[in-house]
Amino acid sequence: MGDTTSIGGTRPKVLEFFAGIGLARMGLEASGFDVAWANDYELDKKTMYDAQFGESSEHSFSLGDIGGVGVEELPHGTSLAWASSPCTDLSLAGGRAGFAGSQSGTFWHFIRLLKELGDDRPEVAVLENVTGLASSHGGDDLIAAIRAFNDLGYSVDVLAIDARRFVPQSRPRLFLVGAMNPPEDTPEPNSELRPDWIQWVYGDNELRTHRAELPKPPSPLTDGFGELVEAMPATDDRWWDETRTKAFVGSLSPFQLERITKLRQSSGVKYRTAYRRTRKGVAVWEVRPDDISGCLRTARGGSSKQAVVRLGNGRLQVRWMTPREYARLMGAGDYDLSAARTTQAMFGFGDAVAVPAVSWLADNYLLPLIRGKFDGHRSPAHLEAV
Template identity: 25%
Template structure:
């Protein structure tokens, strides 16, 4: 399939991370929405006037939403009803923003959906939260696949694992290994030998979504209330890996407002050298008795810690040469894979939260370019090797 014929919908659009990734994959976004006025201002500054609808998605009639081929959303994570199994799946998610996604999918029937959320979604409430989401989506006759993806695979030096969920409309009584070959957007050639026996229909290895006690691994599939999940290796490097120091601005042009040198030197007197790496992040000092990240001083020889929307995190101190400073708004843009000037219509301080809430466009682009392609083939010899290992 050529993706340039696909038309996309972007819900909870933020500053347009999904759209930028889809633009790079030749997918046209026909409608977007967000409730945040500043997000919409940034969105319009990059995609044009009236490119996004400002407002509460629950108050926008679905009839006003145009037909589309792919629904995208970095949806907010909200708790579901504690009534659990006493209610139907649609009742359990009622009153959440996720329910609105279900309603739009149900009425508009797009061929695909593409969702993003924090990695913790897989383990919330011992995994039951994610399984409720899978079950609700699978009842709409979508073949669902998910995988944890890191921007590290795309040359972006940030510790930011996210779970991406992709659905393809499928009307079938069963799924076979051939189905997986045709529909998977997340599997690569390196993953071929990590699945069940190639000679057996996949349904044999699947189990009921709502009654299983298994944990949700970093990759999996679901269809018609059944699921299969397994841990895979990290994605191969799509682009060469970088360190934080590789994307920093030239120190000669970094404004003094980002500098914390004097204050940090005082903190170091009360701190102990650490000089270690945690999840790829270089940690130089940590103040005695201070567990909060605000007391930690980072280096630039590793990757950046996860960017967040929390204002307290904007003042993390990094040692850059002989200075101690926070990262600039432009460096935040680079750590998310956006152009330097993407949020220039917003105040510098506000840009941190905007980027911290965003989606990495490079991850979106990679997935969207794989839609409709046969991205991998199952190797019989590989299956036999796995069978012997089992």
């Protein structure tokens, strides 16, 4: 749980664009924010969102394409706008159409609404997306995003945060933090949050950027997936039958087979995750060597889903990862899954941002920025007066 101290007794209000199933909301509200409005176009995600948060007269959810959202729908007096915009056209798994793509291009409607808010736009705006944004079209898409924020009066900081610092899942993401009143710039040659492949942004004199002084983040986890595995007896029918398990083992490369054979023959129980890949036109399984999950993806097909492999004491069992395990790997272990089908839940979690990554950013950057607690930075007048 983050610092829930509020400004003048009021929790800063948030606009949550591309809300999905609400994991950004969970992270922000754990740190003291109040999400007042949200939008997403998928009914299945809203169904899960409603089951998790319930209904409130102080919160509204706009269901539908963001292109149809009018500025008059947005509440006044918000401090933060958060956007986890679609990454399909920016990720390696997508077509790399970038911000010109039909899905990732919805970012421009987010910018449109901020522009239409005028003087009432939030003091801070955050864009969260895949790290592929930094290289999309040779960096041009990232430049376009920063310029769009600049045109609205925001200076921009760019951070790379892997959810693996908080949960046993490899999930690197890019965060653009736009600030109307940025903190004093703290130049640095590099840092864990601003690696070499981001540094070029700060050297572009045509962009308005800043680098806030932030604490050292937690080190990336090297294990822990096994601790999140859902308890399940060896006789549970979710474990694959002998024929399917043999097919799994038969698809492994000699190197992979040698690795899991050693684990299978070892004492005690170990867990690993596995992805189905296509190599030279043939579907094969690849098992991770460590006790960390691969990046969760939207479950559009078999290759997008992860399997759990249980090894040790001479036994090997395989099954699909469960929705509860997806939730735990996103830092939302107690998420209400009562209204979700299995595929619906996997899609929702695979298309979201990890809760503890949001909370860390909120605790160490967003709240201090809104309160003006960075050295050399004053709170905006409308917040000082609250």
